[in-house]
Amino acid sequence: MTANDMNSNETAKHAAGPTGTGPTIDQETLLQNETDPLTHTPVHLMELEGVGKHYGNIIALTEVTMAVDMGRVTCVLGDNGAGKSTLIKIIAGLHQHDEGTFKIMGQERKLTSPREALDSGIAAVYQDLAVVGLMPIWRNFFLGSEITTGRGPFRRLDVKAMKEITKNELADMGIDLRDVEQPIGQLSGGERQCVAIARAVHFGAKALILDEPTAALGVKQSGVVLRYILQARDRGLGVIFITHNPHHAFPVGDRFLLLKRGKSIGYYDKKDITLDELTAQMAGGAELAELAHELEALGSHGDLAQELEAEVAETAGQLPH
Amino acid sequence: MTTLLKPPPALDERVGKRGMVSNLLGRPEIGALVGAIVLFIFFSIVAPVFLQANSFATVLYGSSTIGIMAVGVALLMIGGEFDLSAGVAVISSALTASLFSWYFSVNVWVGVGLALVVSLAIGFVNGWILMKTKLPSFIVTLATFLMLTGLNLALTRLIGGSVATPSIATMDGFASAQAVFANDFTIAGVDLKSPVFIWIILVAITSWLLLRTRVGNWIFAVGGDENAARAVGVPVKWTKIGLFMGVGFCGWVLGMHNLFAFDAVQSGEGIGNEFLYIIAAVIGGCLLTGGYGSAIGGAIGAFIFGMANKGIVYAQWNPDWFKFFLGLMLLLATIVNLIVKRRADSK
Numbered sequence: 001m002t003a004n005d006m007n008s009n010e011t012a013k014h015a016a017g018p019t020g021t022g023p024t025i026d027q028e029t030l031l032q033n034e035t036d037p038l039t040h041t042p043v044h045l046m047e048l049e050g051v052g053k054h055y056g057n058i059i060a061l062t063e064v065t066m067a068v069d070m071g072r073v074t075c076v077l078g079d080n081g082a083g084k085s086t087l088i089k090i091i092a093g094l095h096q097h098d099e100g101t102f103k104i105m106g107q108e109r110k111l112t113s114p115r116e117a118l119d120s121g122i123a124a125v126y127q128d129l130a131v132v133g134l135m136p137i138w139r140n141f142f143l144g145s146e147i148t149t150g151r152g153p154f155r156r157l158d159v160k161a162m163k164e165i166t167k168n169e170l171a172d173m174g175i176d177l178r179d180v181e182q183p184i185g186q187l188s189g190g191e192r193q194c195v196a197i198a199r200a201v202h203f204g205a206k207a208l209i210l211d212e213p214t215a216a217l218g219v220k221q222s223g224v225v226l227r228y229i230l231q232a233r234d235r236g237l238g239v240i241f242i243t244h245n246p247h248h249a250f251p252v253g254d255r256f257l258l259l260k261r262g263k264s265i266g267y268y269d270k271k272d273i274t275l276d277e278l279t280a281q282m283a284g285g286a287e288l289a290e291l292a293h294e295l296e297a298l299g300s301h302g303d304l305a306q307e308l309e310a311e312v313a314e315t316a317g318q319l320p321h
Numbered sequence: 322m323t324t325l326l327k328p329p330p331a332l333d334e335r336v337g338k339r340g341m342v343s344n345l346l347g348r349p350e351i352g353a354l355v356g357a358i359v360l361f362i363f364f365s366i367v368a369p370v371f372l373q374a375n376s377f378a379t380v381l382y383g384s385s386t387i388g389i390m391a392v393g394v395a396l397l398m399i400g401g402e403f404d405l406s407a408g409v410a411v412i413s414s415a416l417t418a419s420l421f422s423w424y425f426s427v428n429v430w431v432g433v434g435l436a437l438v439v440s441l442a443i444g445f446v447n448g449w450i451l452m453k454t455k456l457p458s459f460i461v462t463l464a465t466f467l468m469l470t471g472l473n474l475a476l477t478r479l480i481g482g483s484v485a486t487p488s489i490a491t492m493d494g495f496a497s498a499q500a501v502f503a504n505d506f507t508i509a510g511v512d513l514k515s516p517v518f519i520w521i522i523l524v525a526i527t528s529w530l531l532l533r534t535r536v537g538n539w540i541f542a543v544g545g546d547e548n549a550a551r552a553v554g555v556p557v558k559w560t561k562i563g564l565f566m567g568v569g570f571c572g573w574v575l576g577m578h579n580l581f582a583f584d585a586v587q588s589g590e591g592i593g594n595e596f597l598y599i600i601a602a603v604i605g606g607c608l609l610t611g612g613y614g615s616a617i618g619g620a621i622g623a624f625i626f627g628m629a630n631k632g633i634v635y636a637q638w639n640p641d642w643f644k645f646f647l648g649l650m651l652l653l654a655t656i657v658n659l660i661v662k663r664r665a666d667s668k
């Protein structure tokens with residue numbers, strides 16, 4: 001049932017073309033008035049208000065407010081343990097918030113399982129990837145959302161279709177797999193990450209959540225992932241992109257939420273902040289001295305950032321800075 | 322299974338050519354298969370009577386009484402859990418059917434139906450407690466094992482007044498139930514008993530279920546990595562509860578055979594059999610840690626058990642040797658499986 005829904009969605013997605021030939025989004029007006037670009041109604045695809053979460057007596061998240069819109073990228077930045085993963089686990093249905101409200105399309109929700117999130121069109125790439133090491137790549141790709149053929153008691157997996165889609169989706173990412181029958185545990189860390197990302201891109205019908213997707217990736221694959229984020233945005237998906245790296249976040253993000261020790265320390269529209277300010281904010285005032293070194297170290301990624309910024313400008317017209 | 326045999330896609334140059342042999346070596350049940358062949362040849366040589374059709378049918382029958390349960394237990398182990406109550410639950414099921422029909426003097430089919438409900442309920446309770454408490458299944462099912470052992474003895478004495486149930490041979494429906502659960506078929510001069518057929522059908526269905534359905538995918542996933550499975554939307558709780566209920570179902574089938582092969586049940590039986598089922602599954606390539614294995618492997622494991630059990634009799638040896646053989650097979654098969662697993666899980 002749900003797998004079929006996903007499927008029809010998928011074909012629609014492909015028909016629209018992955019490079020944003022579908023509904024084009026006017027970034028200009030989008031940044032001025034906060035309406036949903038596809039439905040032109042003043043609701044957000046997802047909206048969090050004062051959301052808090054504690055694990056026993058550990059307070060992981062308090063008073064977080066943010067919004068995700070269709071065709072927009074919301075970046076979440078913060079140090080280790082800032083609560084980024086906790087935040088996306090609430091949105092993806094893995095955990096439930098204890099405080100505040102979480103709305104999807106203006107409707108208050110408390111997702112009780114990842115299945116519910118997937119059925120609402122929200123797909124996530126978790127930091128720990130959520131793959132089953134002993135299972136073949138193609139089975140991992142479709143796990144929980146398998147394609148079936150036949151009816152009633154003869155309903156069975158459509159193995160051929162699933163293998164083909166897996167192979168193609170990964171080829172699109174620039175990952176040329178030897179054999180989709182290989183247990184996923186045998187892949188390299190980055191390859192595994194690419195499978196998880198390709199899976200989420202495939203199944204995310206409305207929203208795509210990526211928790212540090214570029215952490216284990218080479219420069220080329222990082223570029224591909226950032227490009228994917230832009231493509232997903234142009235297809236009208238709401239994207240949440242979690243990263244430590246402001247150089248990755250800034251070129252693709254429309255909104256930036258900065259977390260520190262479970263609290264929001266800033267929530268900006270792209271027009272209100274520059275890359276340097278973002279980096280400074282992330283590092284915190286006291287650590288500014290260290291920042292100079294850090295920026296130098298990050299220099300190698302500068303090329304990529306520039307290249308991507310150029311691409312953003314290309315695909316989305318001129319961006320306000 | 323012919324759908325499996327499609328022309329191989331153009332292979333990547335980084336994939337070395339894999340011949341038939343190495344493909345076969347990648348299967349979970351390879352250790353068991355090698356063991357079964359070795360054992361078969363061995364007994365054919367030392368006890369030529371072993372090769373006669375009727376003795377082979379006896380071996381198959383012996384295998385099926387372990388194999389029926391090994392199917393459910395193998396699936397459960399692939400799903401990452403144990404069931405130590407499986408042995409006594411078989412007897413609980415048989416006792417339920419027999420005592421209920423006898424006490425209320427109803428058609429035995431009513432008792433058979435009730436036994437099915439009870440067996441599924443035992444499985445459900447095992448699974449439900451496991452998922453609620455997050456305790457290891459070893460502890461949960463050890464508790465149900467003890468409770469069922471006590472209930473079997475206590476209730477049988479309370480209702481029937483003895484350690485064995487009263488005979489139900491003359492009751493309504495006994496003959497037809499016997500025809501289903503404990504029939505003798507003579508095919509081409511060979512005597513075959515109905516559990517052999519039930520066993521083969523169960524293995525075929527569960528193999529298909531495991532490899533070609535969504536549920537099968539979920540079983541591998543919950544055993545391989547429960548958290549990952551949950552994160553991608555697999556109904557972990559219901560998959561595991563379903564697996565325990567599957568063991569319950571197999572226990573019902575075997576329990577009904579035990580009951581109708583005779584007409585009474587000993588309330589103290591079944592203890593220790595849970596290990597035979599687990600051994601069959603492990604010999605058959607199921608990993609103790611879950612996420613890997615096959616239904617056919619459990620069947621081969623049970624077949625090894627049956628061959629060793631009966632082969633020793635045909636060779637006219639002291640049956641004391643049986644446990645030695647079983648232990649040796651377990652060791653050898655698991656070593657082979659370990660090597661296979663290391664290759665598969667080289668993270």
Ligand SMILES: Nc1ncnc2c1ncn2[C@@H]1O[C@H](COP(=O)(O)OP(=O)(O)OP(=O)(O)O)[C@@H](O)[C@H]1O
Pocket residue numbers: 055058059060078079080081082083084085086087127
């Ligand atoms: N299941 C849990 N039980 C208890 N505490 C938890 C749990 N999950 C997270 N925490 C705590 O909540 C805080 C936030 O964790 P979270 O994983 O959200 O951080 P993060 O921002 O994603 O960090 P990183 O950048 O390292 O991934 C941490 O202090 C962590 O110890």
Ligand SMILES: [Mg+2]
Pocket residue numbers: 084085086127211
């Ligand atoms: Mg994290």
